[in-house]
Amino acid sequence: MRAFMSSHIGKKRSRNPTNMESLMQGMLAKQDSFLNNNLTGGGIYEQPFIDNENLQPLEDNDNDMSNAVEDDDDDVIFIKEQPVYLASPAVPASDNYTSTTSKKFKKQRTISLPQLPHAKLLYQGRREARGQNNDELLHLTGSSSRTLDGNRALSLRVVYSASPDDISERIYSSVSPPGSSTASASSDSVSSKEGMATATGASLNGSNPHKRSLRRLSAPRLAARLVGKKPRTKKRENFKTDKDGHYIYRQDDVFGGGRFLVKGLLGQGTFGKVLKCSDSGDFATSNPFKLNSNMVAVKVIRAIDRYREAAKTELRVLQAIRENDITGQYQCLMLQECFEYRHHVCIVTDLLGKSVYDFMCSNGVARFPGSHVQAMAKQLIRSVCFLHDLGIIHTDLKPENVVLCDESYVEKDLPPSVIRGLSTRRREASGGRRKLLKNPEIKVIDFGSAVFHKEYHPPVISTRHYRAPEIVLGLGWSFPCDVWSIACVLVELVTGESLYPTHENLEHMAMMQRVNGEPFPPKIVGKMFYKSSHNLGNLPSDLNSTVVKHFDKKTLSLQWPEKNKRGDYLTKDKSIRRVMDNCDRLDFLITSKVKADYGDWLSIDWNISPEKNWALIKSRILSERKTSGTTAGDLNKETFLFWYWFIDLCRKMFEFDPTKRITAREALDHKWFNLGILDEGITSFGEL
Structure with a gap:
């Protein structure tokens, strides 16, 4: 496990299932005690987790953490200690996203986020907030000339079909493995203003790509030519295009100079098709950051000029992401390479897993536990913060465009009463069980609609359910539209249903x-x-x-x-x-869904303070106990505060006026991320 649930588990792990079960029970008992502020004797914090008087999350104190007694770490559960790599003091973080020179250890106190490495909870990009002023709200359309100039500067390399009649393998990749001479030539060939790379490479070593040369022959072909034998050829390519410019999908097609073998269809739309392919090229095995050894996703754009033009903007966005985050620490889709093949622009990226939307559709309970929602929210906002600092607006954030890094899960049988209420499709897809992810790590994908801030802004963007009001009203839109979309996604993760x-x-x-x-x-x-x-x-x-x-x-x-x-x-x-x-007012809507987990005592009204909200909840609990003699279930003060501040964050993200809407940078620092919750998402983490 990348995240230690406690320091003593990191030191020694028992292989005996009985011992592990008893250890887990002990951990959960201590966690419950910790959440209820009853931890006594040798705790590592001088202050309780929650200030009971003011009902506010306490601020982290680095000095207290640095003075923590290491011998007492075993008394605290889900507090992890992990190496954190910080940017070099000599190079401002705003100028270099990848410098990792100083090493430091820091404990993470937030209980809901032990599933993530601490490095994935930090953001050290540019410090300025990305918003839009009144003038932009009224007049912002972006510069179409900037977009056209940037696209014209993009030089796509051409890949020709492998043929027995052509002794030259004319295969050119636009993005080479890090450190290679080709990569250096590519990145230096064309540059744009504001430090955004707009080129994916020029002809190798400046040579004419159509000129045959012995030095461009592969070793087997060169040897065969010298001895006068007919060289072995790759499988003949069978790649066809229909009258509308779409690639005609067929299983086991070969294209890209014999390099890519089609294994499946991942998706399709007006832009073209996304294929699951086997990659036989050297890059597939030489790239240390690639998730799958030889499987890739290839987006084949329609062979129509307007779609080719849009694809060039997408390529420039992906190139900017890659150049500013070579290791992928900000969890965005990573470009491997791109090329032109038979008038189709082909974009090669990592092959990732199932989308969050697909996972929800196949689950007996579409809602995610609160701890998973918080973990995904932190990553999603952090990724968008990185994009905004690069001057990129995603414009199409939705559960379909957020994918899981690890699809493994544990299953729990649902009660018959719940199963009877499921639709036939969901009942068949889920098998009557609820699936809980073992690891809620995610990545952001699909930059086909992304734009640079100062470039052309189409009048309508975003999928309908996640579209911000300024777009519907025909006003200028900018970075705040992504924040609205994130809020729609977070509410959907909590409720299991589309908000709009x-x-x-x-x-x-x-x-x-x-x-x-x-x-x-x-x-x-x-x-x-x-x-x-x-x-x-x-x-x-x-x-x-x-x-x-x-x-x-x-x-x-x-x-x-x-x-x-x-x-x-x-x-x-x-x-x-x-x-x-x-639809209902957001605070009422959220609590109506969360009540299924915590009982009818939970209610939140955003028009009154958290202190008054909690006082009303306690009075209802006492009244229920007197009349029926029952207890208040799992509801406690920390649970209430967790959901209260979640609603507060969403309310700020749903601000109608984009000039007043919370920015992604400000959302990262919201007090909700200092709160925790113990639920099934925590207990299922790393479960075998």
Whole structure:
């Protein structure tokens, strides 16, 4: 296990199952004691984990940690000590994401995050917050000329089909293994402003890629030519394209100069297809950071000019990520190489596992435990923080684009009453069991819609359910739209359901107001009217017909449900029910789902302080005990605080006005990440 559950487990691990079971029981007993502030005798912290008077998480004290008595570590459970590599003091972290010169040990106190190495909880990028001001909100469209210039500077190398008639293997890779001379030539060939690499390489050693040369012959072909024998050739390639520019998928097709063998279809869309391929090239075995030895994912873009142009922007984004995070510590999809093959742009990346969305669909209970939600949230926000510091906006964050690094899980049988309530599809997919991940480590993928901050901004981006209000209203959008999408993802992980199950603008806006518990601010509605009337910026083509007409120009309020002049409802009953039944104010919505784990005593109202919330909960618990004689189950103060501050973070991420929305940098420092919770996600970590 990369994370030590306690220091004595890291020193010695028993192989006896009976001993391990008793040890685990002892650990959980101590953890429960620790959570309830009853740890006595030789604890490593002078202060309790939670300030019971103020109901606030205590701040970390590095001096207290440094003075901790090592002999007492065995008394604390899920407190881990791991090496942390910090950037060299001589090189600012904002200028170098990969320098790792000084080594330091630090204990992580947060109980909910022992599943992750401590290094994956840190972020040492640029310190400035990424937001957008009022001027950008009104006018931001980005520069299309910057995008075109950047794409023109990108030089794609061409890979030709392997053929018995061609004695030259004309295979060129755009990204070579780190440290190779090809990599140096590639990175130096073209550079862009602001330090973003925009090229994936020029012709090898400056030579003409179409010119045949003996020195470009492979060793077997050169030897065969010298002795006058016919060289052994690779399997003939059978790669076909339809009239719409799509690659026609067939199992066991060979392409890329005989290098890639198609093993399966991972996905497809208007952009093209993503293939699971076996890679026979040298890069597959020489790259130390590659997850699978010879299996890769190859994104084959449609052989249509506009899709090729979009693919070039994606390549520049991936190249910027790779150059600033060569080891992949910020958990973004890593580019291996790219090339052009028969007019298709082909992007080769690591082959990763199942998406979070697919895992939820195959689970008897789609909701994740709170500890897993917190671990995924920390990683997701950290990755987005890294992207924003590079000037990159992902624009399409959703559970489908977050993948699991480790798909292993433990299963628990669900009660018959729960199984009966499952849909037929979910019951068959899950087998009537709940799956709990052993390791909640994730990666962010799919940068096909990502843009650089100062480049062209399309009028509409993001998948509908995760689309920020400024996009729907036709305002300028920037980094804050990613923060809104993250909040939608986090709520979905907690509830197991999409927060905004709709496909049209009016319903979506009505749902947003219901979840936020307030109407759209007049400020941003007024800007929408101004932009629409003056035709400013890149406005969605349906803005007037599906958005503007639903707002009152005098009150600047959304008219929903719609009524005619006689007062009759124009909005269909089905639409009204969809909004009212699926959406509620966020604090009520979250607690209604979490009650399934902690009982009906848990309730949170974000309009009153945490102290008053907890006082009301305690009064209900006492009342229940007096009337029925039952206990309050697993609910305790720490559990309440965990969910209270989770809702607080989501509320700040769901701010309507993007200029006031919390930034990814600020979200990383939110007090929720200083709180912990003991649940099935913790107890299943590393379980065999």
